[in-house]
Amino acid sequence: MPPKRKAPSGANGPPSKRVASGVGTPASMTDSDGEYFDEDEAEEDYEDNEKEKEDMRHLVKKFSVGSYSKKPKGVQADAAAGFFNSDNAYLELKPDHPDRPLWIDPHKGRIIMESFSPSFKQAEAFLINIAEPQSRVSRIHEYTLTPHSLFAAVSVGLTTGDILRELDLLSKTPIPESVREFIINSTKSFGKVRLVLKHTKYFLESSDPSVLQRLLKDDVIGRLRVNEADGLVKESAPKMGDLAIPGTRMAAGAKQAVQRPQQQNAGENEDEVDPQRDADRMAAALLEEDDDEDERDQVHAFEITAESVQDVSKRCRAIDLPLTEEYDFRNDDHNANLDIDLKPAAQIRPYQEQALSKMFGNGRARSGIIVLPCGAGKTLVGITAACTVRKGVIVLCTSAMSVVQWRAEFLKWSNVNPNDIAVFTADHKDKFPGNTGIIISTYSMVTQSKGRSYDSQKVMDFIENREWGLMILDEVHVVPAEMFKKVTYKVKAHSKLGLTATLLREDDKIQDLNFLIGPKLYEANWQELSEQGHIARVQCAEVWCPMTTEFYTEYLRANSTNKRSLLFTMNPRKFQACQFLIDYHESRGDKVIVFSDNVYALEKYAKRLRKAYIYGGTPQAERLRILENFQHNDQVNTIFLSKIGDTSLDLPEATCLIQISSHYGSRRQEAQRLGRILRAKRRNDEGFNAFFYSLVSKDTNEMYYSSKRQAFLVDQGYAFKVITHLHGIEKLGDLHFTTSHERLELLQDVMLQSEDTANVERIDGDLFSMSGAGRRKMGARRTAGSLAELSGGQGMAYVEYQRSRNKELKGKGTQNAFIRKIRREQERKRAQK
Numbered sequence: 162m163p164p165k166r167k168a169p170s171g172a173n174g175p176p177s178k179r180v181a182s183g184v185g186t187p188a189s190m191t192d193s194d195g196e197y198f199d200e201d202e203a204e205e206d207y208e209d210n211e212k213e214k215e216d217m218r219h220l221v222k223k224f225s226v227g228s229y230s231k232k233p234k235g236v237q238a239d240a241a242a243g244f245f246n247s248d249n250a251y252l253e254l255k256p257d258h259p260d261r262p263l264w265i266d267p268h269k270g271r272i273i274m275e276s277f278s279p280s281f282k283q284a285e286a287f288l289i290n291i292a293e294p295q296s297r298v299s300r301i302h303e304y305t306l307t308p309h310s311l312f313a314a315v316s317v318g319l320t321t322g323d324i325l326r327e328l329d330l331l332s333k334t335p336i337p338e339s340v341r342e343f344i345i346n347s348t349k350s351f352g353k354v355r356l357v358l359k360h361t362k363y364f365l366e367s368s369d370p371s372v373l374q375r376l377l378k379d380d381v382i383g384r385l386r387v388n389e390a391d392g393l394v395k396e397s398a399p400k401m402g403d404l405a406i407p408g409t410r411m412a413a414g415a416k417q418a419v420q421r422p423q424q425q426n427a428g429e430n431e432d433e434v435d436p437q438r439d440a441d442r443m444a445a446a447l448l449e450e451d452d453d454e455d456e457r458d459q460v461h462a463f464e465i466t467a468e469s470v471q472d473v474s475k476r477c478r479a480i481d482l483p484l485t486e487e488y489d490f491r492n493d494d495h496n497a498n499l500d501i502d503l504k505p506a507a508q509i510r511p512y513q514e515q516a517l518s519k520m521f522g523n524g525r526a527r528s529g530i531i532v533l534p535c536g537a538g539k540t541l542v543g544i545t546a547a548c549t550v551r552k553g554v555i556v557l558c559t560s561a562m563s564v565v566q567w568r569a570e571f572l573k574w575s576n577v578n579p580n581d582i583a584v585f586t587a588d589h590k591d592k593f594p595g596n597t598g599i600i601i602s603t604y605s606m607v608t609q610s611k612g613r614s615y616d617s618q619k620v621m622d623f624i625e626n627r628e629w630g631l632m633i634l635d636e637v638h639v640v641p642a643e644m645f646k647k648v649t650y651k652v653k654a655h656s657k658l659g660l661t662a663t664l665l666r667e668d669d670k671i672q673d674l675n676f677l678i679g680p681k682l683y684e685a686n687w688q689e690l691s692e693q694g695h696i697a698r699v700q701c702a703e704v705w706c707p708m709t710t711e712f713y714t715e716y717l718r719a720n721s722t723n724k725r726s727l728l729f730t731m732n733p734r735k736f737q738a739c740q741f742l743i744d745y746h747e748s749r750g751d752k753v754i755v756f757s758d759n760v761y762a763l764e765k766y767a768k769r770l771r772k773a774y775i776y777g778g779t780p781q782a783e784r785l786r787i788l789e790n791f792q793h794n795d796q797v798n799t800i801f802l803s804k805i806g807d808t809s810l811d812l813p814e815a816t817c818l819i820q821i822s823s824h825y826g827s828r829r830q831e832a833q834r835l836g837r838i839l840r841a842k843r844r845n846d847e848g849f850n851a852f853f854y855s856l857v858s859k860d861t862n863e864m865y866y867s868s869k870r871q872a873f874l875v876d877q878g879y880a881f882k883v884i885t886h887l888h889g890i891e892k893l894g895d896l897h898f899t900t901s902h903e904r905l906e907l908l909q910d911v912m913l914q915s916e917d918t919a920n921v922e923r924i925d926g927d928l929f930s931m932s933g934a935g936r937r938k939m940g941a942r943r944t945a946g947s948l949a950e951l952s953g954g955q956g957m958a959y960v961e962y963q964r965s966r967n968k969e970l971k972g973k974g975t976q977n978a979f980i981r982k983i984r985r986e987q988e989r990k991r992a993q994k
């Protein structure tokens with residue numbers, strides 16, 4: 162932090178700037194101790210900042226993907242090619258480099274970590290704080306330093322000095338100059354200003370008063386300050402880590418989470434004279450100025466109006482000073498305390514504790530995003546956060562069924578009074594009776610702008626006219642940025658916690674979340690969690706299915722993507738592979754889910770194999786009946802699901818997934834589908850493995866999409882085996898499409914389908930949506946009939962395949978108490994209408 166100097170009496174700062182901006186900066190700026198700030202110095206800071214911003218842009222550009230600098234002449238294009246310094250010479254290795262796990266690429270900010278290093282654990286704990294994980298395969302992990310990752314590092318409490326010191330300790334080479342510069346510049350401009358709510362007033366707070374002076378001079382922010390005559394408020398900074406998070410042993414601050422590697426592990430030998438190391442240390446010590454005890458104990462702040470929070474936040478983003486949001490909930494006397502605690506039996510797992518400690522590390526609630534794989538317990542993380550803040554909580558989910566599940570989980574894990582939890586969905590418009598509580602709703606309920614019913618508007622007013630301590634945003638990766646903007650505008654929440662399994666979006670809009678919610682606070686390692694038994698071990702395989710001659714001929718001839726996609730999905734050899742795998746896994750005692758994005762294929766496969774299927778148009782009661790039978794009926798071991806089952810599906814019985822048609826190259830869909838079996842109930846059985854098969858028609862575009870889809874999971878350390886032949890398939894008794902007559906009939910049926918048949922299913926709701934599906938048919942409607950129908954020659958065999966297993970399941974008894982309850986509720990509602 163720049164030293165604070167006393168200004169000569171009457172120093173009013175550079176008039177030109179102030180006139181130009183029209184900001185009524187007070188003639189003398191004093192802090193609460195009556196000390197002056199030198200405005201000339203602040204002005205210099207301002208200009209320096211402009212230059213810094215320019216430098217920063219240059220650096221960000223340099224570090225962005227695709228800007229790889231040229232490698233030295235004569236050097237091969239291997240992995241080592243990136244690790245040169247600016248003079249095109251290899252970076253010098255430290256003498257004890259084998260003990261240090263990190264390689265730093267000076268050109269792109271990539272960090273390669275050896276996971277077999279003795280100090281791997283410490284290095285991983287550190288890197289996850291400062292860099293984006295790109296790939297975590299078994300021996301080598303790759304991370305990238307980005308402005309966002311460094312913003313996240315700073316917002317969990319790390320200083321520039323901490324980052325440089327740890328990085329140097331763990332690196333095999335001295336930190337390259339370009340990387341050092343990038344870190345210093347990024348951390349200088351990010352995380353310097355916090356938005357803090359104290360006693361229901363909003364403050365911009367910083368430990369560096371010159372940053373606040375800069376903001377006060379800003380055209381937009383200066384005007385939004387409350388009480389322009391007041392100086393900056395100066396007070397003690399909060400102490401780190403003195404807050405107990407329920408269900409955990411402690412509440413570690415970020416600094417505690419970044420464990421220092423044991424020196425002997427990292428090969429640090431204090432007696433050795435290493436001039437480079439000494440120089441680095443000195444630089445780090447200088448940067449550590451911030452850590453000076455006296456200075457660190459002080460923070461400065463000025464107040465802004467509550468209405469201006471959005472504008473201030475937007476402006477801070479524009480001038481490269483994004484706000485970190487923190488909520489000092491322990492000093493909030495304005496909002497009533499919620500009587501909630503975790504039940505004594507709830508034991509928070511170590512990775513959940515680590516994630517929470519990032520949120521509450523300095524005794525306040527930091528807004529941000531926690532990334533945990535599907536089935537790893539994001540709900541409990543959210544509930545524990547609610548039990549820590551103990552103020553009004555609003556939870557937003559993607560579907561009505563998730564709302565029901567969140568409510569049930571609150572009751573399962575906490576001692577909250579059931580009356581204090583309200584549900585706001587199309588079917589329930591509850592409010593809690595007391596002056597605080599929990600409300601659980603969906604994004605669409607809260608953001609809907611037109612056509613609200615009277616009751617719905619009343620609940621919305623209830624939500625909008627109060628302050629919430631915590632807003633939990635479930636499945637943040639699927640929600641469009643516009644929706645978030647509406648949510649943050651409508652709901653006055655002091656802290657926001659985003660939960661997701663994958664920060665992946667094919668449109669790259671995911672970066673918006675950093676600003677709308679907050680930085681990523683924690684991201685778990687999938688492989689580590691599966692090794693520890695928290696999520697299932699999964700064997701992944703891509704099964705290559707050659708196209709039959711007649712299908713391939715049509716495929717090559719087809720001149721539309723839709724027709725080609727229908728042909729590779731309906732490839733009879735793919736059908737046979739699916740039939741064989743279902744048979745194989747059912748006989749092993751597995752419960753199988755077959756996913757098909759294409760509804761035409763879904764119906765064809767399911768009917769022919771006499772399995773139950775669910776898609777957007779399946780009525781609600783039928784959906785529940787099928788799912789219940791899948792869970793409890795040992796005669797129903799396979800179900801077919803359209804993409805409505807990609808998310809929110811909690812079927813811990815499922816142990817095998819087969820994918821026959823998917824949404825092009827969507828990495829997110831692949832990860833979400835895998836997530837359906839990560840929570841397999843049997844995951845801790847001796848030697849248990851879940852199975853994930855992707856059936857791909859060979860020599861078609863599907864192969865390209867498939868490899869694209871797998872990219873994320875491969876980066877998470879999953880290995881996809883390629884199966885080119887399924888042994889024993891030819892011996893399967895009633896294998897379909899073995900005759901050319903059958904195959905031709907199928908081909909003719911496919912060729913008769915309209916182009917729309919290959920379109921993506923449109924879904925208004927999801928698998929468990931309580932409204933809509935039951936009353937209204939949704940999903941694609943097709944009019945073309947089969948060749949058999951058209952020719953009037955419906956053979957016996959064909960008729961038999963039209964018999965739907967769905968209908969056969971009608972009337973099968975309902976066992977599950979939860980589903981029985983939902984059904985009773987639906988019946989009660991129908992009766993009331």
Ligand SMILES: Nc1ncnc2c1ncn2[C@@H]1O[C@H](COP(=O)(O)OP(=O)(O)OP(=O)(O)O)[C@@H](O)[C@H]1O
Nearest residue numbers: 508509510534535536537538539540541662836840
């Ligand atoms: N600390 C814990 N102790 C015991 N059980 C836990 C713990 N954390 C989570 N679970 C259990 O793990 C299962 C999965 O949790 P949860 O539904 O929250 O996962 P998720 O991460 O939200 O998954 P998805 O992304 O698929 O929705 C639940 O049955 C939950 O009760």
